[in-house]
Amino acid sequence: MTPARRPGAVRTAGETAAAVRRGDLTAVESVAAALGRLRETEPATHAFLDVLEDQARERAEEIDRRISRGDDPGPLAGVPVAIKDNLALAGHRLTCGSGLLAEHRAPFTATAVERLLDAGAIVVGKTNLDEFAMGSSGERSAFGPTRNPWDLGRVPGGSSSGSATAVASGVVPLALGSDTGGSVRQPAAFCGAVGLRPTWGRVSRWGLVAFASSMDQVGPLTRTVSDAALAVSVLAGPDTRDATCQSPDCEPEGGGSAGDPDLTGWTLGAIEELSPEAVSEPASESVSESGGWARALDRFRSLGAEIVEVTVPNATAALPAYQVVSSCEASANLARYEGVRYGIRAETGDLRELYVESRSRGFGPEVQRRILLGTFALAKGFRDAYYSRAQGVREALRRQLAAALSTVDVLIAPTAPGGAFRLGERLDDPLAMYGSDRFTVLASLAGLPAVAVPSGLDGDGLPLSVQILGRRFDELRVLRAAAAFERAVGFTCRPALETPEVWGGSR
Amino acid sequence: MASQMEEIVALVDRLEGFDAVEIESGTAVAEREAAEREADEPGWTGASDVPAPCLPREQVLGEAAESRQGFFVVPRVLPPEAE
Numbered sequence: 001m002t003p004a005r006r007p008g009a010v011r012t013a014g015e016t017a018a019a020v021r022r023g024d025l026t027a028v029e030s031v032a033a034a035l036g037r038l039r040e041t042e043p044a045t046h047a048f049l050d051v052l053e054d055q056a057r058e059r060a061e062e063i064d065r066r067i068s069r070g071d072d073p074g075p076l077a078g079v080p081v082a083i084k085d086n087l088a089l090a091g092h093r094l095t096c097g098s099g100l101l102a103e104h105r106a107p108f109t110a111t112a113v114e115r116l117l118d119a120g121a122i123v124v125g126k127t128n129l130d131e132f133a134m135g136s137s138g139e140r141s142a143f144g145p146t147r148n149p150w151d152l153g154r155v156p157g158g159s160s161s162g163s164a165t166a167v168a169s170g171v172v173p174l175a176l177g178s179d180t181g182g183s184v185r186q187p188a189a190f191c192g193a194v195g196l197r198p199t200w201g202r203v204s205r206w207g208l209v210a211f212a213s214s215m216d217q218v219g220p221l222t223r224t225v226s227d228a229a230l231a232v233s234v235l236a237g238p239d240t241r242d243a244t245c246q247s248p249d250c251e252p253e254g255g256g257s258a259g260d261p262d263l264t265g266w267t268l269g270a271i272e273e274l275s276p277e278a279v280s281e282p283a284s285e286s287v288s289e290s291g292g293w294a295r296a297l298d299r300f301r302s303l304g305a306e307i308v309e310v311t312v313p314n315a316t317a318a319l320p321a322y323q324v325v326s327s328c329e330a331s332a333n334l335a336r337y338e339g340v341r342y343g344i345r346a347e348t349g350d351l352r353e354l355y356v357e358s359r360s361r362g363f364g365p366e367v368q369r370r371i372l373l374g375t376f377a378l379a380k381g382f383r384d385a386y387y388s389r390a391q392g393v394r395e396a397l398r399r400q401l402a403a404a405l406s407t408v409d410v411l412i413a414p415t416a417p418g419g420a421f422r423l424g425e426r427l428d429d430p431l432a433m434y435g436s437d438r439f440t441v442l443a444s445l446a447g448l449p450a451v452a453v454p455s456g457l458d459g460d461g462l463p464l465s466v467q468i469l470g471r472r473f474d475e476l477r478v479l480r481a482a483a484a485f486e487r488a489v490g491f492t493c494r495p496a497l498e499t500p501e502v503w504g505g506s507r
Numbered sequence: 508m509a510s511q512m513e514e515i516v517a518l519v520d521r522l523e524g525f526d527a528v529e530i531e532s533g534t535a536v537a538e539r540e541a542a543e544r545e546a547d548e549p550g551w552t553g554a555s556d557v558p559a560p561c562l563p564r565e566q567v568l569g570e571a572a573e574s575r576q577g578f579f580v581v582p583r584v585l586p587p588e589a590e
Contacts, residue, residue, distance in 0.1 A: 107585050201537045214535060246537060317525035324519050369508060373515060386519060391534070392527030398536060399528065430511050431518060447536030472537075 013079045013173040013227040017120065020067065020078030027063035027078030027122065031056050034080035034124050038171045045147050045156075047165035048125040049085050050093055056080065056124045063120060073120030075234060082166040082175040085126040086133055087113055087218070088207035096209050097129040097159075099142035100343040100362025110207020111239045112176060112218040119234045124172060127162025131364045132334065133178055133211045135159045136186060136436040139427055140366045147423070148190060149495040150462055154420040157187030157436070160221060164191040167221045168495060174231055175221045180212050181322050182415075182440025184219040185452035189415035189465030192454045192493065194482070195221045196228040197440075199473045200447035201246045203232070204239035212329035215322075215444045225453060225483040232475060263484050264304030269408035270297065273315035274439055276414070292464040293414050296455045299488045300412065310404040310411065314397035315442060319434060321397070322441040324377050324390035330367075331374030337362065369430065398446040401469075405448075410481050411469040413439050415452040419462030439467060449475045453482045454491040463491075 011019065019025035035053055042048055063073050083089060086096045088106035095101045113123070130140035138146040138161025146161040148154040149169040156165045160177025164187035167175050177184040179197040188195025196219045203218045210216060220231035239245045276293050297307055314321075339345040339358025346357030363371070377386035404411060416436055426433040443450035450469040458464050466485065470478035543556035564577065573580040 244535070244537065314525050317522055320519040320522050323515065324522070365508065369511065369515070372512065373519075376516075377519070386522075389522050389527060390519070391530055393522050393525050395528040395530045395534065396526040400526075431514055434515075434518075445536075 011173065012224050013076060013081075013222060014224075014230050016079045016173060017075055017077045020063070020120075021072065023067065025078070027060035027067075027073075028057065030078045031060040031080050031122055031124065034172055037169070038124065038166075041149065041169040041171060044152055045149055045165050045169055046144055047127055047146050047156075047162040047169070047171070048082070049095060049097070049128050049141075049143055049162070050126040052092065052123055052125055056122050059122045063122065075119050075230060076116060076174070077120035079121045079174060080124045080172045081116055081121045082125050082127045082163055082172045083113055083123055084129055084133075084160050084163050084175070084177045086129060086178055086209040086211075087176055088209075089113055089123060089126065092126065094209065095126075095143070096133070097131045097141040097143065098343075098362065098364070098367070100337055100358075102142070102344070104343055106207070108207060110218075111204035111241060112235050113207065115235050115237075116174075116176070116231075121174070125166075127160070127166055127175060129161055129163075130159035130183075131367050132209070132330070133159040133180055133183055133216075134330065134366050134370055135161075136182070136433050137421070137423075137426065138162070138165075138187065139423065140364060142364055145423060148420050148462075150192065151420065151460070154422055154462070155190065155425075157190035157416070157420060159183040160187050160195075163221050164188055164193050164195070167191070167193045167223060170494065173223055174227055177219055177221050178208055178211075179217050179219045179440075179444065180215045181326060181444045182437040184221060185415050185440045185450060185465075185467060186436060188221050188452045189454075189463065189467075190420035192463030192465075192491065192495070193221050193223060193452075194225055194228050194454070194486075195219065195452040196232060196475075196479075197443060197450045198232055198236065198475060199449045201244055202449070202473065202475065203235045204237075204242040204245040206239055206241040206245075210329075210333040212326035213333065214329060215326065215447075217444075225451070225479055225486045228451065228482075229475075229479045232479075261484070262303045263300065263481060266305045266410075266481065267408045268300055268305050268307050268481070269310035269404050269411045270307055271315055271404070271411055271413050271442075272309045272311050273313070274413040274442075276417075292456060292458060293466075296412075296414075296464075296466045296485075299455070299485060303484050303488050307412075308408065310408060312397070312400045312404055312442070314393055314400055317393050318397060318441045318445055319438045321390040321393045322437070322445055323373070323434060324386050325394060325445070327370045327374035328378050328387050328390075329374070331371045331378065334363075334367070334371055366430075394445045397442065401442065401446045401448065402471075405469075405471050409470075410478055413442075413467050413469070415439055415465035415467040419458040419460060419464060443467075443469050448472060449478050451478050451482045453486055453489075455485075455489055456491065457493065463493075 094106040135158040137155035138158040148156040163175035163177040168191035184195040546555040568574040
């Protein structure tokens with residue numbers, strides 16, 4: 001069932017903060033609106049695992065008191081935000097969408113969350129996700145699937161399923177997700193939102209539960225490019241608690257309203273190996289939206305940009321390389337969940353049985369599958385053939401992308417092979433599920449910044465998306481191109497979510 | 508799950524046909540600064556970091572205010588309910 005469309009009328013994060021700082025809107029009113037919207041949409045979408053109503057209201061009152069005293073709470077003053085439940089918020093549950101951590105509470109707050117709070121944001125809830133961020137549909141949460149607000153019979157994408165849904169359904173203008181292989185960009189694409197994966201090293205991962213450490217990155221989901229720029233300007237910066245966070249100062253404001261009016265003089269590289277015509281595997285998935293991609297290219301041309309085809313030979317190897325590297329790292333990172341220190345514990349008389357039973361009961365099938373693959377690929381006798389080989393292919397890909405980016409301003413590609421697929425359609429077909437990420441894993445493997453921007457609707461009325469990739473730490477250029485494209489597309493459609501009754505109890 | 512694993516292994520077997528670069532273990536996409544500092548490094552006022560053999564455990568524990576069973580005893584950091 002596809003709800004009717006209506007123009008988006010909800011404030012952006014930037015507009016909300018400006019209104020709160022001016023005194024045209026109180027933080028209490030802002031939070032009340034978000035919580036009201038959440039109550040309307042949540043029964044249908046299941047975007048949230050925890051709603052922090054009391055805490056959000058108290059914090060809003062505190063922000064309003066600060067403003068009445070003449071203080072400036074910061075660039076996100078009074079903005080309601082949602083946080084993916086693999087990011088720590090002190091004293092609150094940190095489940096990672098896993099039954100294993102159903103009652104685990106965070107003893108500290110993640111740096112990325114702390115920076116939002118320091119900028120005046122107000123956390124209204126923790127969002128649903130595929131277990132341990134391993135999934136591309138939002139169906140792999142131990143607490144039940146999230147549904148796409150554009151069509152409740154379809155997936156919202158994953159793994160940041162709840163964050164994308166919360167933004168798309170108008171609960172919050174800004175949510176945090178994490179992106180390892182595309183977990184911010186792909187759900188943003190399926191939900192008609194903007195999703196930014198910052199450069200690996202731009203934003204601290206302190207307090208983000210590790211999945212694949214060489215690729216994990218925290219990123220914002222928003223309704224506009226301007227809000228993504230605002231968010232990353234708040235999130236970016238070195239952190240002594242994350243040695244990989246080497247971030248030079250960010251200057252992303254140009255990504256918003258101050259961005260270029262057009263792209264005259266820009267050269268965009270369309271990755272030849274990722275064109276809809278070139279991608280045809282696995283057979284169960286068709287690249288149905290070649291028309292959408294052609295329209296997106298026309299939009300870029302109408303902005304004055306020159307589009308050249310660039311070749312990245314290892315682009316089609318990115319998906320298997322990603323599967324090997326991410327699974328190997330996951331098998332190591334998740335070894336800590338053995339039933340002793342964290343999460344549920346199977347009561348057995350034997351330590352070995354305790355490990356086996358706790359992990360077997362606690363982890364869902366997708367997590368188990370990836371741990372098995374990673375352990376296999378790291379085993380003596382297989383390591384060279386799989387892990388080392390995948391790392392070698394990855395490094396070659398990184399160099400090919402760097403070479404391509406040395407000849408153009410940014411690279412462009414579809415974000416996903418098509419619009420959101422139906423719930424349950426790929427649950428028993430892991431290859432088709434993994435194929436959803438085939439366009440997003442490139443930036444992940446190479447540590448590049450990439451943003452997903454809505455490009456229109458497909459024949460079923462579902463959002464499509466274009467991905468823009470840039471050089472390391474060149475978020476500014478990526479966001480400027482995205483802002484120009486966003487203006488040209490004029491994507492103002494939103495899913496119509498009025499009250500649960502609208503959907504006739506379809507959940 | 509066994510048949511699905513076979514399909515996944517077949518997918519990753521495709522890596523064989525692509526260019527690969529030999530890299531050292533621990534290589535990352537980001538260039539990282541060396542952890543060791545030099546005495547003449549701007550902003551660093553200490554001595555140069557020099558790798559040296561590890562101190563004997565007994566000597567290190569002897570410097571601690573309190574030790575037990577081969578470990579330092581430190582004040583509780585987290586409240587009991589946070590554990």
